[in-house]
Amino acid sequence: MDNILSFLRNRCTSVEEIDEHTLKSTCRLQDTLMDAVVEITVRLPDLEITDVKGEVYQSCRKECRESADYLRKITGVRIGPGMLKIIKGLIGEISGCKQLVFMVEECCHGVILSFTKESLVDAPRPRDIEEAKEFYAEMVRENVRLYNRCAAFAPGSSLVEGFDLQENS
């Protein structure tokens, strides 16, 4: 075969501050087979989804062209741990279009990551690797849940050296 692509996908998720209490998170997808957008409006401080809009501009799949209306079922759900199970449970079965459900999830992740970014921007710049290590080690100590949730916070990593679960319980 040659170097011509058989499939290309472009996905962009962005989070915008509408006002002090409102965020809008938008996921746009354009690929060889589909063109769609999902937008959620989120109210602070609860991170409650107050509005969901979806539009499928192009898809060869009937179930995707007809699914956008179901998205509304997730209004009222709050973004946070456990949300994926709730979103999948509310619209995963009825919508039939996995892509739209995934786009909702991407919007929600975007909101969380916008706060992660903010807290990293606000944190003091570490001057060397030791300071950086201490910053993240402290983060795990503060949030036990992060322990063993990724390679950086797994046993054997210098960030969790001497970390004892018991001391947090």
Add this chain to the structure above:
Amino acid sequence: MHKYSRNKLISVRREDKNTLIVHGVLDDDIYGIEQNVRISIPDLEVLEINGKWNRWTTPECPRAIPVLQEAVGFRIEEEGFSGKVHKIIGRKACRHHANLLLECCYSAKEAALIAKWEDKKAENKGLTFKDFINGETKNTAPALVERPVSAGRDFVQRDEVKKKSFNKNEERGTIIDLHMHSSPASPCSSVPVDQLIYDAKSIGLDGICLTDHNYVWDKDVVDELRQKHEFIILRGNEITTNQGDMLVFGLYKDIQGIIRLEDLRKEVDKAGGFIIVAHPFRGFLVFNVGELGLTPEKAMERPLFKYVDAVEVLNGKVTEKENSFALKVAEGLGLPVTGGSDAHEVSEVGTYATMFPVSVKDENDLINALKTGNYSPIAFKKEREKIKR
């Protein structure tokens, strides 16, 4: 101005008749990731994966790269594929790598479909992609499952439960860990039920409640466990609703999928049961609270609190701040408060529990005791020495 953006670009080319080469790039404000994945067309199996970081956060993020190899052999169409990627690549490597890998794999799945269409078209010149794909998926259209939508605020008034102070110096009643998960009833738990009971007994708890996720324990099975271990073992159920996880007692109906909290309330009222909202602020304070401006007063306005009987304010899987925030909210609302370990691993059993001033021997006792509102959460493992035996 955008607060945050993430861009993903995936390109797939067909290397030969049976192989796809996928190149994925993820760039967002925080991370920069690239992956090259080889995938077989006939069975959509991950044959090879190479990943690299361009930008990352912690000094230990590079540890994620070798773990990506664990995805070799995964098949995109196997049952639970995305769950596997989240659990293995997301948890052991990095969830952003997992996110990109899913994007690469699902793009490959689409590309494989196109490849199969191209092959078919060689025999049948006029075959359009649309006709091809409708032929491929005709028999797999998802069933429409409509969920009943309840009227909203018409929840049933419940007996008012009053919170009384509980004097810890009184002769102690019963200490029960009201929240724990066993394997295999809860797929997220690693503790077999016998081990869980053994542990609970050995650290001095009086009893436990099995609250596996959307799982109804068989009465006879639990009776047997009770006799075998000579220990108080009660049945609960942690049910996921549109408003989060609820610990439900006294309802022995199998509820699957996501139920609306209002509907769950009706079911529980019919059964004469009890609802405790589990870890109501789990994860909320990971982002700094000041940033979000979530105050206990604001949180008290959440509609969910109208549908629950009590609030879990000591949960072993959340931070101290999240627990104390839950306590403030519960106190503000005058709702009774409980504690439970939410154990998923052996070491976690009994970190927190609930102390009842009365004797609780069976599920009826438990419901009656819960409805009095007279009990308190305790950090059991820490405080067990101080408790008068």
